[in-house]
Amino acid sequence: MDFVVSQILTGLSLSSILLLVALGLAIIYGVTGVINLAHGEFVMLGAYCAWLLQVQFGWSLLASLAVIFLLIAALGWLIEVAVIRHLYDRPLDTILATWGLGVMTQQIVRLTAGGELRYVQMPPSLSGSVDILGATDSAYRLFVLAVALGLFLATWCIYRYTSFGLKLRAITQNRAIASSFGINSARAYRLTFAYGAGIAGLAGALISPLKSVSPEMGTTYVVDAFMVVVLGGVQSLVGTLASSAVLGETSGLLAYYSNDTIAKALVLVAIVIIIRFRPQGLFAPRVRA
Amino acid sequence: MSLVGFPHIWSKNSSLAFAQDGEIKVGVLFSLTGTTAIIEESLNKATLMAIEEINANGGINGLKITPVVEDPASDPATFAEKARKLVLSDRCVSVFGSYTSASRKAVLPVFEKQENLFWYPTLYEGRECSKNVIYTGAVPNQQQDDFIPWLVEKFGKRWYLIGSNYIYPKEENNYCKKLLEGLGAEVIAEEYVPLGHSEFSSVINKFRSEKPNVIFSTVVGDSVVALHRQYRAAGLDPATMPMASLTTSENEVAAMGGDAAAGHFTSAPYFMVFDSPENQRFVEAYRSRWGGDKVTHFVSESSYFQIHLFKQAVAKLAASDISPLAIREAVKSEEYKAPQGLVKVEPENLHCWLRPKIGQCKADGQFEILTQSADWLEPNPYSAYPNQKCTAEGLKEV
Structure with a gap:
C-alpha cells in the first residue's frame, strides 16, 4: 500500500513541476500563437532571482516568490513591447527571435552571475518530510504540488470568469473580429505574455531548491514544457493539466520499473505516436478552422 | 623504429626549435564557455597560476613559459580543432587541458599523429594507453x-x-x-x-x-x-x-x-x-590570485602540479633539445611534492602514483x-x- 501511495506521490510531484513549467508556455502559445523558445530562460531567470534575493538580501524563498513573479512578468512585458509585438503574424520569425533572446539571456547571466552552479536554500519550515498513508514524501515537494494546482486554478478562473478572460477567449477564436468589437487585442497579448513569463519565473524559483541553478538549466525545461503542451493540445488549459498528470505519472512508473533513461525514451516514443494520430493533442476541445 | 626513413619534423633545425626567443609555448585547452565551463574554468585558473609562479621564479633555466589559451567551448569537435591549432600553427611543445573523457578522446588522434604531448589532469575511467598523454588524475x-x-x-x-x-x-x-x-x-x-x-x-x-x-x-x-x-x-x-x-x-x-x-x-x-605546507601555499596562492571565496579541488590540484612536473622535465633538457617526445622521456619517474603529497610519473603507462584519501x-x-x-x-x-x-x-x- 505505501508503495502505491509513494509511487503516486512521486508521479504527482513530477507532474506538478511539468505543470508549473508548461503553464506559462501554454497560455502564451494558446492565446498569442507565439512559440516562445525563450520560455526556459524565464524559468532560469526566476531561479537566479531566487538565488540572488537569498544571497544578497537574505530573503527566504517563500518571501521572494511574489517579487520574482512581478520581476519576470515585467521583463516579459518589456520583451513583448520591444520584440514580440512586431512579429505576431510571422511565426517563423518569432521562433528565431525568441531563440536568439534565449541565447543572449543565457550568456548575459553567465557573464554577470558567473558560470558556477548555484543552489537555493529550501525554506526551513518545509525541509522535513511528511507521512501520508504510510508513505514518506518531502514536504517541499507537496508544497510545490499545492502551488502548481493553485496557480492553475487561478489561471483557469481568470480565463473563465473575468471579463479579461472573456476577451482573451474571443481573441483566441478570432483576433480580427474580436478587435472589430472594440477589444484591445494588443494590450491583451502584452498582458498574456507578461503573465506567462511571470509564471515561468515562479516555476524556476520553486524548483530551484530541488535542482541546480545554472545558465543552461532552461533548455531541458523548455523541451519538457513543449511535450506537455503538444500532448495536451494547444489552447486547452485543462489539456495542459491532464497531460502533465499523465506524463508525470507515466514517467514516474516507468522510471521505477526500469530506469530514467528508458522512461524518457519510452515517453518520447509514445508522444510521437500519439501526435501522429491526434496532431491536435489529446485534449484539444475544438480545432480552429 | 617506425620513424626510420622519415625526416623527423621536430629536428633540431633552429628555425623549428620549440624554445625560441627565450620562451616556450604551451597550450592551455579548457572550456571557458558551454556546459562544462563550470568546472573547467577552475582548471584553467590553476594551470595559469602555476605558469605564472614558474615565470615569476625565473622560468625554466631562463626560458619563460608562454601559455596560449584557447576556449574549446565544451564541444569535442572544437577541442580537436583547437588542439590542432595549438600543435600545428602555435607549435606548442605540450598542451594542458580537457576535463571530460569525450573531449580527451577527441584530441587524442591529434597528439598521436603529430607526436606531441597532452597533459590530462582529470580522474578518469582508465582503459587507455597512449604514449602521447601524461595522466595526472586518478584511475579506478x-x-x-x-x-x-x-x-x-x-x-x-x-x-x-x-x-x-x-x-x-x-x-x-x-x-x-x-x-x-x-x-x-x-x-x-x-x-x-x-x-x-x-x-x-x-x-x-x-x-x-x-x-x-x-x-x-x-x-x-x-x-x-x-x-x-x-x-x-x-x-x-x-x-x-x-x-x-x-x-x-x-x-x-x-x-x-x-x-x-x-x-x-x-x-x-x-x-x-589536507594538511601540508605545499597545500597551504597552494590554497593561499589560489585564493589571493582568483578570489577569497574560491575552492580548490582534486582536479584543479592536479592541473596545478602537472605544470610543475612539466617544468622539472623541461629543466633536465638543453634548450635546443626541447621537444614533446624529449619531455615525455624526461618526465618518466619524475617526482614532485604536490599539495596532495609526493607524486610520481609511472614510466610504463605515464599515469601518476598517488596517495588516495x-x-x-x-x-x-x-x-x-x-x-x-x-x-x-x-x-x-x-x-x-x-x-x-x-x-x-x-x-x-x-
Whole structure:
C-alpha cells in the first residue's frame, strides 16, 4: 500500500513541476500563437532571482516568490513591447527571435552571475518530510504540488470568469473580429505574455531548491514544457493539466520499473505516436478552422 | 623504429626549435564557455597560476613559459580543432587541458599523429594507453582499492550503483563490481540516468524500498547537485545509507550546499583541507590570485602540479633539445611534492602514483579526511581487465 501511495506521490510531484513549467508556455502559445523558445530562460531567470534575493538580501524563498513573479512578468512585458509585438503574424520569425533572446539571456547571466552552479536554500519550515498513508514524501515537494494546482486554478478562473478572460477567449477564436468589437487585442497579448513569463519565473524559483541553478538549466525545461503542451493540445488549459498528470505519472512508473533513461525514451516514443494520430493533442476541445 | 626513413619534423633545425626567443609555448585547452565551463574554468585558473609562479621564479633555466589559451567551448569537435591549432600553427611543445573523457578522446588522434604531448589532469575511467598523454588524475584502482573495502566494513554489503549514462560511470562500476564480488558484497541495482538528468524522485523511491547499505554514485555534473538536494529533501539519512562518490569534490559541494552534502563520502588523492605546507601555499596562492571565496579541488590540484612536473622535465633538457617526445622521456619517474603529497610519473603507462584519501563531507562544505592509504598506489588503467596491461611499448595482452 505505501508503495502505491509513494509511487503516486512521486508521479504527482513530477507532474506538478511539468505543470508549473508548461503553464506559462501554454497560455502564451494558446492565446498569442507565439512559440516562445525563450520560455526556459524565464524559468532560469526566476531561479537566479531566487538565488540572488537569498544571497544578497537574505530573503527566504517563500518571501521572494511574489517579487520574482512581478520581476519576470515585467521583463516579459518589456520583451513583448520591444520584440514580440512586431512579429505576431510571422511565426517563423518569432521562433528565431525568441531563440536568439534565449541565447543572449543565457550568456548575459553567465557573464554577470558567473558560470558556477548555484543552489537555493529550501525554506526551513518545509525541509522535513511528511507521512501520508504510510508513505514518506518531502514536504517541499507537496508544497510545490499545492502551488502548481493553485496557480492553475487561478489561471483557469481568470480565463473563465473575468471579463479579461472573456476577451482573451474571443481573441483566441478570432483576433480580427474580436478587435472589430472594440477589444484591445494588443494590450491583451502584452498582458498574456507578461503573465506567462511571470509564471515561468515562479516555476524556476520553486524548483530551484530541488535542482541546480545554472545558465543552461532552461533548455531541458523548455523541451519538457513543449511535450506537455503538444500532448495536451494547444489552447486547452485543462489539456495542459491532464497531460502533465499523465506524463508525470507515466514517467514516474516507468522510471521505477526500469530506469530514467528508458522512461524518457519510452515517453518520447509514445508522444510521437500519439501526435501522429491526434496532431491536435489529446485534449484539444475544438480545432480552429 | 617506425620513424626510420622519415625526416623527423621536430629536428633540431633552429628555425623549428620549440624554445625560441627565450620562451616556450604551451597550450592551455579548457572550456571557458558551454556546459562544462563550470568546472573547467577552475582548471584553467590553476594551470595559469602555476605558469605564472614558474615565470615569476625565473622560468625554466631562463626560458619563460608562454601559455596560449584557447576556449574549446565544451564541444569535442572544437577541442580537436583547437588542439590542432595549438600543435600545428602555435607549435606548442605540450598542451594542458580537457576535463571530460569525450573531449580527451577527441584530441587524442591529434597528439598521436603529430607526436606531441597532452597533459590530462582529470580522474578518469582508465582503459587507455597512449604514449602521447601524461595522466595526472586518478584511475579506478587508485580511488577504489581502499575505499570499497572500507565502506563494506563500515556500512554493509548491500550496494546500489547509480551513475550517469556514459562511459566513465560504467567503467568505474565494472571495477567496483569486481571488488565487491571479492568482498562477498551484493549489488542490488545498477542504474544509469541520462546526462544532465535532474529529477531523482523515482530513484529515491527505489532507495527507500531497497534500503541499500551504500549508494555508490558516479552521477556527474549538475545531476549530482539535484541528486544530493533531493536525497536530503526526501529525509534519507547519510548515517545509514551514505552516498559514496569518486567525483564529488569541494567544487560540487559548493554548488549543492554543505547541508545537502554533509555525511556523504568521497575518495580522492586530494582534499582542500589536507594538511601540508605545499597545500597551504597552494590554497593561499589560489585564493589571493582568483578570489577569497574560491575552492580548490582534486582536479584543479592536479592541473596545478602537472605544470610543475612539466617544468622539472623541461629543466633536465638543453634548450635546443626541447621537444614533446624529449619531455615525455624526461618526465618518466619524475617526482614532485604536490599539495596532495609526493607524486610520481609511472614510466610504463605515464599515469601518476598517488596517495588516495577518504573524506567525509561536513556541513561547512569542506571534507574531513578520515583515512589515507598507507602507501602510494600504483596507477593501473586496466585494473578491471586483468589480462591487459599498459606498458611503455603499448597495450599488452598477458
